[in-house]
Amino acid sequence: xxxxxxxxxxxxxxxxxxxxxxxxxxxxxxxxxxxxxxxxxxxxxxxxxxxxxxxxxxxxxxxxxxxxxxxxxxxxxxxxxxxxxxxxxxxxxxxxxxxxxxxxxxxxxxxxxxxxxxxxxxxxxxxxxxxxxxxxxxxxxxxxxxxxxxxxxxxxxxxxxxxxxxxxxxxxxxxxxxxxxxxxxxxxxxxxxxxxxxxxxxxxxxxxxxxxxxxxxxxxxxxxxxxxxxxxxxxxxxxxxxxxxxxxxxxxxxxxxxxxxxxxxxxxxxxxxxxxxxxxxxxxxxxxxxxxxxxxxxxxxxxxxxxxxxxxxxxxxxxxxxxxxxxxxxxxxxxxxxxxxxxxxxxxxxxxxxxxxxxxxxxxxxxxxxxxxxxxxxxxxxxxxxxxxxxxxxxxxxxxxxxxxxxxxxxxxxxxxxxxxxxxxxxxxxxxxxxxxxxxxxxxxxxxxxxxxxxxxxxxxxxxxxxxxxxxxxxxxxxxxxxxxxxxxxxxxxxxxxxxxxxxxxxxxxxxxxxxxxxxxxxxxxxxxxxxxxxxxxxxxxxxxxxxxxxxxxxxxxxxxxxxx
Amino acid sequence: xxxxxxxxxxxxxxxxxxxxxxxxxxxxxxxxxxxxxxxxxxxxxxxxxxxxxxxxxxxxxxxxxxxxxxxxxxxxxxxxxxxxxxxxxxxxxxxxxxxxxxxxxxxxxxxxxxxxxxxxxxxxxxxxxxxxxxxxxxxxxxxxxxxxxxxxxxxxxxxx
Numbered sequence: 001x002x003x004x005x006x007x008x009x010x011x012x013x014x015x016x017x018x019x020x021x022x023x024x025x026x027x028x029x030x031x032x033x034x035x036x037x038x039x040x041x042x043x044x045x046x047x048x049x050x051x052x053x054x055x056x057x058x059x060x061x062x063x064x065x066x067x068x069x070x071x072x073x074x075x076x077x078x079x080x081x082x083x084x085x086x087x088x089x090x091x092x093x094x095x096x097x098x099x100x101x102x103x104x105x106x107x108x109x110x111x112x113x114x115x116x117x118x119x120x121x122x123x124x125x126x127x128x129x130x131x132x133x134x135x136x137x138x139x140x141x142x143x144x145x146x147x148x149x150x151x152x153x154x155x156x157x158x159x160x161x162x163x164x165x166x167x168x169x170x171x172x173x174x175x176x177x178x179x180x181x182x183x184x185x186x187x188x189x190x191x192x193x194x195x196x197x198x199x200x201x202x203x204x205x206x207x208x209x210x211x212x213x214x215x216x217x218x219x220x221x222x223x224x225x226x227x228x229x230x231x232x233x234x235x236x237x238x239x240x241x242x243x244x245x246x247x248x249x250x251x252x253x254x255x256x257x258x259x260x261x262x263x264x265x266x267x268x269x270x271x272x273x274x275x276x277x278x279x280x281x282x283x284x285x286x287x288x289x290x291x292x293x294x295x296x297x298x299x300x301x302x303x304x305x306x307x308x309x310x311x312x313x314x315x316x317x318x319x320x321x322x323x324x325x326x327x328x329x330x331x332x333x334x335x336x337x338x339x340x341x342x343x344x345x346x347x348x349x350x351x352x353x354x355x356x357x358x359x360x361x362x363x364x365x366x367x368x369x370x371x372x373x374x375x376x377x378x379x380x381x382x383x384x385x386x387x388x389x390x391x392x393x394x395x396x397x398x399x400x401x402x403x404x405x406x407x408x409x410x411x412x413x414x415x416x417x418x419x420x421x422x423x424x425x426x427x428x429x430x431x432x433x434x435x436x437x438x439x440x441x442x443x444x445x446x447x448x449x450x451x452x453x454x455x456x457x458x459x460x461x462x463x464x465x466x467x468x469x470x471x472x473x474x475x476x477x478x479x480x481x482x483x484x485x486x487x488x489x490x491x492x493x494x495x496x497x498x499x500x501x502x503x504x505x506x507x508x509x510x511x512x513x514x515x516x517x518x519x520x521x522x523x524x525x526x527x528x529x530x531x532x533x534x535x536x537x538x539x540x541x542x543x544x545x546x547x548x549x550x551x552x553x554x555x556x557x558x559x560x561x562x563x564x565x
Numbered sequence: 566x567x568x569x570x571x572x573x574x575x576x577x578x579x580x581x582x583x584x585x586x587x588x589x590x591x592x593x594x595x596x597x598x599x600x601x602x603x604x605x606x607x608x609x610x611x612x613x614x615x616x617x618x619x620x621x622x623x624x625x626x627x628x629x630x631x632x633x634x635x636x637x638x639x640x641x642x643x644x645x646x647x648x649x650x651x652x653x654x655x656x657x658x659x660x661x662x663x664x665x666x667x668x669x670x671x672x673x674x675x676x677x678x679x680x681x682x683x684x685x686x687x688x689x690x691x692x693x694x695x696x697x698x699x700x701x702x703x704x705x706x707x708x709x710x711x712x713x714x715x716x717x718x719x720x721x722x723x724x725x
Contacts, residue, residue, distance in 0.1 A: 117579065118582065122590045126634075129579075180574075180575060303627045304627040304628050307623060308624060
């Protein structure tokens with residue numbers, strides 16, 4: 001059957017089981033929008049391309065499926081770049097389709113022309129400029145395959161207007177094989193045997209889990225490993241929810257704002273099982289001081305992550321799920337007869353870790369009349385029983401949400417970890433709500449970052465999405481202010497947001513509901529009322545202005561050097 | 566340490582930019598770079614010489630392999646290989662200098678590919694060391710211009 005490029009695109013999206021596209025139209029994609037109503041795709045019209053791409057990203061993180069974003073050429077494409085880089089840093093599968101000026105005009109500085117393939121080369125897993133309509137179906141097939149397999153990531157397809165209009169015979173490839181792209185899923189059996197061996201000998205092991213555990217749907221396998229072998233678990237920001245926070249083996253997040261127990265445990269362990277993670281600087285602190293006493297086992301599907309920041313004793317290139325299944329085979333197959341049970345072998349270590357947890361738990365000063373942000377997150381956690389999808393902006397709000405919400409399952413915490421993109425949380429919540437219509441989706445925001453994509457209130461209201469935004473409002477760009485307080489002699493330059501909108505009136509102006517809370521005694525009742533309301537809600541919580549995130553490891557210091565309160 | 570990397574890539578637009586961008590974006594150094602077609606129509610061979618310690622070169626190799634357009638990366642440093650580079654030199658060869666320049670050309674097994682009244686263009690092939698030595702020797706006559714291809718290299722055949 002002969003189709004136009006625009007029809008080929010939409011038909012191919014349908015065959016990839018795409019059910020929703022987040023986008024914003026423009027001159028270079030009118031042909032695609034012209035055909036859109038003829039296909040069984042829901043379109044979510046964002047109010048800014050950054051909102052569209054973050055929503056596609058949030059959809060992907062919440063569902064595990066590929067998110068799709070459609071924007072026009074030039075400024076439409078460049079507005080999406082922040083979101084593409086966000087998805088790239090956090091390995092999120094997204095396919096971005098950008099319109100482009102007609103091929104004869106490319107290179108002529110045409111109206112709304114930009115070399116988006118050139119611009120996004122370093123922040124996409126791969127990208128394409130399609131110059132011939134006959135290549136389009138194959139490119140789309142490859143794009144979805146690349147986005148979702150191996151280490152996932154964003155893939156961009158730049159589609160000139162004349163290619164959208166050109167016609168050709170349509171045939172969508174059923175299978176795909178690329179000679180230059182073959183990610184390694186199955187671990188080398190010898191390496192797995194070595195891991196099983198060191199694990200049996202370890203006295204003080206710890207699991208350090210990363211986003212790869214969630215991406216490869218290995219949460220249950222991880223829980224099995226930890227419980228059966230009695231290994232304490234810490235995780236990165238990206239992996240919160242991969243292990244239930246109410247389990248006694250959970251020691252909390254590690255790193256710059258990690259728990260005392262997690263940072264102490266990773267520093268004193270004799271064996272670190274790093275699974276699907278990349279030893280980011282926010283995790284390791286000063287590299288030369290990191291985990292000096294431990295043998296490090298590193299499992300990752302991306303070979304470039306291994307040996308990049310820390311020397312590794314046993315590298316394993318594999319998908320986390322395949323690795324954990326293979327390791328389980330080993331551990332179940334050959335229980336040495338005279339070997340003590342893991343609980344016995346690790347008893348002293350588990351005792352030490354438990355003592356660290358009780359000695360210096362996450363805490364905050366509960367006195368005084370002001371609302372504490374940590375308390376607000378605790379209330380959210382209690383009211384939602386750990387079952388909500390929490391998205392965050394970036395900064396203090398993000399860290400308080402990460403520390404004080406009890407995450408129980410994967411894909412419950414959606415946050416810009418690698419790039420640290422302010423403005424991410426709210427549009428991501430819109431995407432997450434599209435993916436999970438029956439779950440409560442809450443954006444834990446700050447008064448600074450919420451204003452970066454506040455225009456998406458119109459989107460949430462327009463599609464009746466009952467997303468809740470809880471603003472922890474301190475009138476500051478709080479995390480930068482905290483650094484200024486601690487390391488820059490309280491020189492609060494450019495971090496005080498003196499002029500801010502009335503968020504309650506703003507919510508109402510957009511057709512959403514708005515609440516303001518200033519009294520600690522009312523936090524719980526107002527949040528409960530807001531969460532029960534079947535519409536978009538902003539809850540503006542006026543918090544203690546100069547509350548800090550603790551613990552904190554100063555940049556460049558060892559992670560055992562924590563500022564505790 | 567200097568490493569020679571042989572990189573087999575898809576011959577399609579933007580591939581050079583992906584490789585070059587990888588080096589600049591991650592702060593790696595390109596000393597020489599050469600790209601040309603292979604016997605297979607849709608594949609190109611890139612030869613890059615770079616500088617770095619073992620950990621950095623290991624990262625470079627892995628990052629290059631990660632590019633979707635890369636088929637194969639071989640680090641030829643440490644394996645038995647042959648390395649050659651070609652260079653053209655425009656040398657001042659006026660009057661009495663000419664005979665001596667031509668003698669050096671002969672000793673280095675260079676070719677004279679262009680002759681004019683006051684200068685010669687010389688073609689030479691060899692390792693980086695040989696090219697360096699020739700430049701050193703000819704400098705006192707006056708080298709007006711050089712153009713170099715950058716290294717190309719190939720693993721040697723099995724000897725046993």
